[in-house]
Amino acid sequence: MNYRQFGSTGERISALGFGCMRFPEYEKDGKKNVDTDKVDEMLAKAYERGVNYFDTAPYYCNGGSEAALGHGVKPFRDKILLSTKFPTEVAKKPGDYRRQLESSLERLGTDHIDFYHFWGIDKEIYDDIILKQNLLEDARKAKEEGLIRHISFSFHDDPAVIQYIIDTSEAQGVPMESMLCQYNLLDRSNEQMMAYARSKGLGTVAMGPVGGGRLAAPTELYAKLTGGASIPTYELAFKFVLGNPDLCCALSGMENLDMVEKNTALASGSVSFSQEEWKQLGDAMDNLKKFSDLYCTGCKYCQPCPAGIVxxxxxxxxxxxxxxxxxxxxxxxxxxxxxxxxxxxxxxxxxxxxxxxxxxxxxxxxxxxxxxxxxxx
Ligand code: SF4
Ligand code: SF4
Incomplete structure (x- = not known):
């Protein structure tokens, strides 16, 4: 397994992170349950092969992910980094942050969370919930008490908002320490801000490294780029993400042992393209797009449309x-x-x-x- 320095957090993080949103499930009495036997095996295999970052959230797998993860990593809990998330919509009154954190700790069966994220935030949530309700202060206290080790956020908004969040939290004396955002070969919009985050000492984690799974299927993509050379599209997408020096870890939502084996092998070998290959590939993708008869850059200047067409x-x-x-x-x-x-x-x-x-x-x-x-x- 390849490891990278995780910003200024002092941690070394595996290039591959285990995203715990697609655990295998079975149905009983019309209800879906996480298959803990299978999950235990997958988590143990990932750990054995060097994965040390495991990312979950309270609602993943119909609410069963945190408990299943906690159960599976128990034998090696002190050797790994656990990440989970705070759903900001639960913050209605003072103490809600702490209550939610305690319920996650209980489900995970641990006394601390290594990276606790403000979950899926945008500017509105950041301003109207996190700042207004002083949740940064709650996070600071939780960190002081050792319940969380690092303060993080996961993000869905215009890239420029990343800088706003990093700068304002720093100015409030509660700096963000790591960030989780969307990044893949087809969606590079956060690239510049990932570089900014790194320059400010944050660890960076990408979700959707293979395009939310869509690049995992065989496609015409690589053939178009190379004239038919044989690297699988899946591998190409993975290597592209890990080829970015501003990225510390790529999360993959692994569903079975086979995926664990395949992904850990990819993240253990010579994962990255050279800087030149990486740039060439990115440029080739952009060029492909430019040849489209409909070259929309996604700049959003046409928005908002009064009829609501996105x-x-x-x-x-x-x-x-x-x-x-x-x-x-x-x-x-x-x-x-x-x-x-x-x-x-x-x-x-x-x-x-x-x-x-x-x-x-x-x-x-x-x-x-x-x-x-x-x-x-
Ligand atoms: S203005 Fe709208 S349609 Fe035109 S390039 Fe930007 S996002 Fe695309
Ligand atoms: S209503 Fe029609 S013409 Fe007007 S901004 Fe929307 S898409 Fe464009």
Whole structure:
């Protein structure tokens, strides 16, 4: 296993982290339960092969992940780093942070959590819940008492907000020590901010290193890039993420022993591309995108649309479909968008505001119809 310095936390972290959101489950009396026998075996195997970072959250696996993880790592708890998360929506009154933390400690069967994350935050949550309710102070106290060892956050918002969170928490005297964010070959939007986080001494962990699983399936991707050389797409995506020197650890939500073996082998060998190969691959991906007949950079200048159409999201599905050849995945994303009540072009007010603001001068209205027609087939 390869290890990296985890920012200024003083920890050394394995390049592969175990994401505990896809534990195997079985159904009994209509209820899903984590299969602890299988999970124990998977966790032991990962540990044996050098994984030392295990990441869970209270709601993963229908609420069963923390307890299953705690059970599985008991024999080697003091040799590993446990990470879990604080769901900010539970913070309604003073003491809620502490109560939630204690319930996680109990489920994990441990007296401390190594990395306790403010979970899935954006600017609104950070300002309106964390700062307003003084949760940073609660975290500082918990750290002082040894209940948590490091204060962390996981993130879903515009990349610039990362800098805001890092800077303001530091200014309040409770600096963030590690960060978990989305990063993969197809979504590099957080790259610059990962570099910023590292420069401020934070450890960085990526979720979705293989594109939330979507790159795991055989695709036309690598063939397009290389003219058919034989590195599997899965391996390519993994190596790309680990090739970024600003990243400390790539989380993978492993579902079975086979995945544990495969991923630990990948993270133990010569994982990284050289800096030059890494850059070439990134550039090649960007170029692929540029050759698209619909080159949307995802800048969001066209937003908000008064009709509520999430234009960059719809165009991004087309990029998956047309540029990366991930047709099934793109269709799935479109179906999910519709299922969640996402607005489509039939609601367009024809105001033209989006097209005036688009730096790529895209014919947005026309293209929305074209993309939707593909997915509605
Ligand atoms: S033209 Fe249609 S898609 Fe564009 S901003 Fe107006 S309502 Fe939205
Ligand atoms: S403004 Fe244009 S390039 Fe930017 S996200 Fe909207 S459609 Fe894409």
């Amino acid at each position: 234009i960059p999201q719809i165009f991004n599905m087309y990029t998956y479909y047309n540029v990366y050849g991930l047709k099934d995945h793109a269709r799935k994303l479109f179906d999910q968008y519709v299922e969640k009540g996402g607005v489509l072009s039939d609601a367009c007010l024809d105001c033209g505001k989006c097209e005036k603001k688009c730096p790529q001068h895209l014919k947005i209205r026309e293209n929305l119809k074209m993309v939707e027609a593909i997915f509605k087939k």
